[in-house]
Amino acid sequence: MGEELKKYYETYDYSARTPVKIGLDDLRIDQRHKLIESKHFCMLPWLHLHGWPTGEAYPCCLADDKLPLGDLKISTLSDIWNGDKLTSMRSNMLQDRPCAECRKCYEQEDMGFFSMRNSANKHFGHHIADVDKTAADGQHPEFKIRYWDVRFSNICNFRCRYCGPNFSSNWWEDKAALYGKDSIGHPKFIYAGGSKDAIWEQMVDHISHLEQIYFAGGEPLLMEEHYRLLDELISRGMTDVRLIYNTNFSELNYKKNDVLSLWKSFDSVSVGASLDAMGTRAEYMRKGTVWSDIEDNRRRMLDTCPEVDFYISATVNVFNVLHISDFHRDWTDKGLIRAQDFNINILQGPDYYRCDILPAHIKEQARTRLNDTIEWLAPLDDLHRAINGYRALINFMDARDQSQLITDFLRITKKLDDLRGEDFTKTFPELGSMVDGIA
Numbered sequence: 507m508g509e510e511l512k513k514y515y516e517t518y519d520y521s522a523r524t525p526v527k528i529g530l531d532d533l534r535i536d537q538r539h540k541l542i543e544s545k546h547f548c549m550l551p552w553l554h555l556h557g558w559p560t561g562e563a564y565p566c567c568l569a570d571d572k573l574p575l576g577d578l579k580i581s582t583l584s585d586i587w588n589g590d591k592l593t594s595m596r597s598n599m600l601q602d603r604p605c606a607e608c609r610k611c612y613e614q615e616d617m618g619f620f621s622m623r624n625s626a627n628k629h630f631g632h633h634i635a636d637v638d639k640t641a642a643d644g645q646h647p648e649f650k651i652r653y654w655d656v657r658f659s660n661i662c663n664f665r666c667r668y669c670g671p672n673f674s675s676n677w678w679e680d681k682a683a684l685y686g687k688d689s690i691g692h693p694k695f696i697y698a699g700g701s702k703d704a705i706w707e708q709m710v711d712h713i714s715h716l717e718q719i720y721f722a723g724g725e726p727l728l729m730e731e732h733y734r735l736l737d738e739l740i741s742r743g744m745t746d747v748r749l750i751y752n753t754n755f756s757e758l759n760y761k762k763n764d765v766l767s768l769w770k771s772f773d774s775v776s777v778g779a780s781l782d783a784m785g786t787r788a789e790y791m792r793k794g795t796v797w798s799d800i801e802d803n804r805r806r807m808l809d810t811c812p813e814v815d816f817y818i819s820a821t822v823n824v825f826n827v828l829h830i831s832d833f834h835r836d837w838t839d840k841g842l843i844r845a846q847d848f849n850i851n852i853l854q855g856p857d858y859y860r861c862d863i864l865p866a867h868i869k870e871q872a873r874t875r876l877n878d879t880i881e882w883l884a885p886l887d888d889l890h891r892a893i894n895g896y897r898a899l900i901n902f903m904d905a906r907d908q909s910q911l912i913t914d915f916l917r918i919t920k921k922l923d924d925l926r927g928e929d930f931t932k933t934f935p936e937l938g939s940m941v942d943g944i945a
Contacts, residue, residue, distance in 0.1 A: 533634065537634045537635075537637075540627075540634065540637070541627045541628075541631045541634060542627070544599075544602050545602065545604075545612075545615075546598070546599055546602050546603060546604050546605065546608070546612075547599045547600075547602060547623075547627070548565075548566075548599060548608065548611070548623040548626055548627060549626045549627050549630040549631065549633060549634070549637075550565055550566050550622075550623075550626045550630075550653070551565050551592055551595050551596050551599065552596070552633065552636050552637055552640070552646065553630055553633055553636070553650065553651060553652040553653055554566060554626075554651060554652070554653040554654075554655065555575075555583060555586065555587070555651055555654070555655070555656070556569070556655040556656070557578050557655070557656035557657060557698045557705070558657055558672065558673075558698065559657045559658070559659050559660040559672060559673060559696050559697065559698055559723070559724060560660075560672050560692070560696060560698075561577045561578045561579040561580075561696075561698055561699065561700060562574035562575075562576075562577060562578070563575045563576050563577070563578050563581075563583075563586050564607070565592065565595060565607055565608075566622060566626075566655070567622075567655055567720075567722070568608075568610045568611060568621075568622050569607040569608065569610075570606060570607050570608075570609055570610070573591075573606055573607045574591075575589060575591045575592050576589055576591070578656075578698050578699050578700075578704075578705065579698075579699060579700035579704075580700075582708060583649075583651070583708050583709075583712075584649050587646070587649050587651075588645050588646065588649075592644070593643055593644030593645050593646075594644055595607060595608075595644065596640055596644035596646065597642065597643055597644035598644075600637075600640065600644075608623065610854065611623040611624075614898070617898050617901045617902055617905070618894065618897060618898050618901060619894070619895075619898045620891075620894070630652070630653070633652065636648070636650075649712070650712075650715040651712055651715060651716070652715055652716060652717040652718065653716075653717060653718045653719070653720070654709065654716060654718070654719045654720070655719075655720040655722070656698055656705055656709070657673070657698060657722055657723055657724060658697065658698055658705060658706075658723075658724070658726075658729050658731040658732070659675075659695065659696060659697045659698065659702075659723070659724055659729060659731070660672060660673055660674060660675050660695065660696050660723065660724045661675050661695060661723065661724045661725065661728050661729055662674040662675055662676055662677075662723055662724045662725040662728070662754075663676060663725055663728060663754075663756060663757070663794050664676060664725065664754050664756070664792050664793060664794035664795065665677050665680055665792075665793040665794060666754075666780075666791065666792045666793065667790075667791050667792070667793070667825070667859070667922070668821070668823060668853060668856060668859050671690050671692070671694070672692075672696075673723065673724060674723075674724065675694050675695050675724070676794065678690065678693075678694040679694075680922070680925060680926075683925055684921055684922070684925060702731075705731075706731055706734065706735075709735075710738065713738065713739070713742070713744070714742075716739075716744065716747050717747060717748065718747065718748040718749075718750065719735070719747060719748070719749055719750065720750045720751075720752070721749065721750070721751045721752070721753070722751070722752040722753075723752075725753065725754055725756070725757070726751060726752075726753060727751075727753050727757055727758065727760060727765055728757060728760055730760075730761075733760065733763045733765075733768070736749075736768050736771075736772075739772075740768075740771055745771055745772045745773055746772075746773050746774075747772070748772075748773075748774040748775075748776070749769070749772055749774065749775045749776070750775075750776045750778070751775075751776070751777045751778060752778050752780055752819060753777065753778070753779060753780065754779070754780050754781075754792060754794075754795070755777075755779040755780070755781065755800055755803055755804070756794065756795065756796070756799060756800065756803070758803055758806065758807070766806070766807060766810045766811050766814075767810075769811055769814050770810075770811050770813075770814075774815075775814045775815065776814075776815040776816075776817070777807075777814060777815065777816045777817070778817055778818070778819035778849065779800075779804075779816065779817070779818055779819060780792070780819050780820075780821065781800065781818050781819075781820060781833070782820050782821050782822070782823075782825075782826050782830070782833075783825075783826045783829065783830070783833050784797065784832070784833045784836060785797050786933055787825070787826065787829070787933055787934065788800070790825075790928060790930070790933045790934075791825055791826065793926065801842070804816070804837075804842050805842070808842070816843065816847065817843065817847040817848065817849055818833075818834070818837070818843060818847065818848045818849060819849045819851055820833070820834075820848065820849065820850060820851060821851045821852075821853050822850055822851065822852055822853060822861060822899055823853040823859045823860065823861055824858075824859050824860065824861050824863055824864060824915060824937075825859075825930070825934055825937070827861040827864070827872045827876075827899070827903065828868070828871060828872050828875060828936050828937075829875075829936075830850075831875055831876065831878070831879035831882075831896075834848050834879065834892075835879075835882065838886075844886075845883055845886035845887055845892065846883075846886065846887040846888075846889055846891060846892050847892075848892045848895070849891075849892070849895060850892070850895030850896060850898065850899050852898070852899055852902050857908065857911055857914075858911045858914040858915040858918060859915065860908060860911075861899075861902070861903050862902060862903050862904075862905065862906050862907070862908045863908040863909055863911040863912055863915060864903070864909070864912075864940075865909050865912070865939070865940065866907075866909075867939070868936075868937070868939065868940070869903055869904065871936075872903065873900055873903070873904070876896050876899060876900050877900070879896055880893050880896050880897065883896070912940055915940075916940065916941060
């Protein structure tokens with residue numbers, strides 16, 4: 507058991523981006539069981555909250571979006587912390603019972619993925635003693651959020667195909683044109699706490715416990731709250747707080763702020779760029795992309811702050827599964843990333859964009875290309891993180907036949923193509939047989 511645990515905790519963690527270690531000798535048998543052997547225990551309900559721009563609060567960003575813990579527009583963070591839903595989750599986890607909110611992690615683990623639950627137990631396992639303070643009903647006496655993930659607003663300069671106005675202000679007009687303004691239910695710009703300063707006023711009182719922040723959006727590098735928080739951390743001397751980003755990587759300057767200069771003030775910064783393809787394909791999938799600017803930004807980052815960790819966080823879906831490896835190899839060959847610094851995120855929804863809707867003959871093409879990529883990676887990815895991502899992608903694609911959704915995909919894609927003056931069959935001719943098959 508000791509050697510197994512040691513290997514587990516010293517294995518490279520993609521989320522942490524560094525080897526993660528814990529004092530194994532300080533763990534009781536039951537604590538080791540929770541962190542490693544349990545199928546349902548997760549550290550996050552004891553140290554983390556996630557908030558959407560729309561105000562819904564969740565135990566993490568992967569939690570079932572139909573099961574929020576509460577609404578940040580009407581409840582405080584501390585109210586949600588010991589509210590009925592989060593305390594019930596804690597109680598279930600202490601008894602190693604499944605939580606409905608956590609189904610995505612369970613599914614990922616079944617497919618061979620190292621899930622967010624696994625990563626949280628590994629990265630925050632040093633706080634396992636806090637679990638002992640939990641009452642039988644799941645109440646926890648200490649409101650100490652060590653890991654923040656609150657999406658301040660939906661402000662974004664992109665209109666990604668698989669997004670919408672809840673997470674992109676730029677999407678508002680498109681959805682209004684397609685389905686009417688009444689279909690949206692909120693104004694163009696929305697804030698997690700209902701107003702621009704509401705969440706900040708709650709967060710600032712609890713910053714002293716902070717160890718890690720995940721910035722996403724919207725587009726975090728275009729949010730004033732992001733820069734306000736970095737300035738606050740610097741002024742308090744809390745530059746050891748770990749910063750993690752999910753960004754479209756289109757803008758590195760906002761008003762008077764140069765984010766590259768700010769990052770140099772912090773001990774640990776990890777930047778995950780949401781890039782799914784190259785050139786015109788990238789510009790189609792994430793509308794607003796200027797591909798030459800993306801590559802220029804990466805080169806500037808390498809010149810200015812090469813110590814800041816950078817990786818691709820690619821969302822794989824029906825559009826890019828055939829050529830995601832082309833992008834991976836291109837940026838590796840150009841020296842813009844290391845081969846191992848490529849994270850595969852499998853799009854879960856909307857269902858009609860999932861890569862498991864593809865017909866069998868296209869799945870076969872994709873499977874061949876992905877297996878070739880795994881072979882290419884073998885001498886380059888000794889940590890097997892990228893390799894495992896591709897393997898999990900193959901498993902996901904092959905697990906179900908969802909080809910009955912191709913009709914939905916074509917109908918919705920044509921609607922948006924007509925609105926935006928685009929044609930996916932010209933950008934992705936390799937998918938043209940999907941149209942022929944339906945026709």
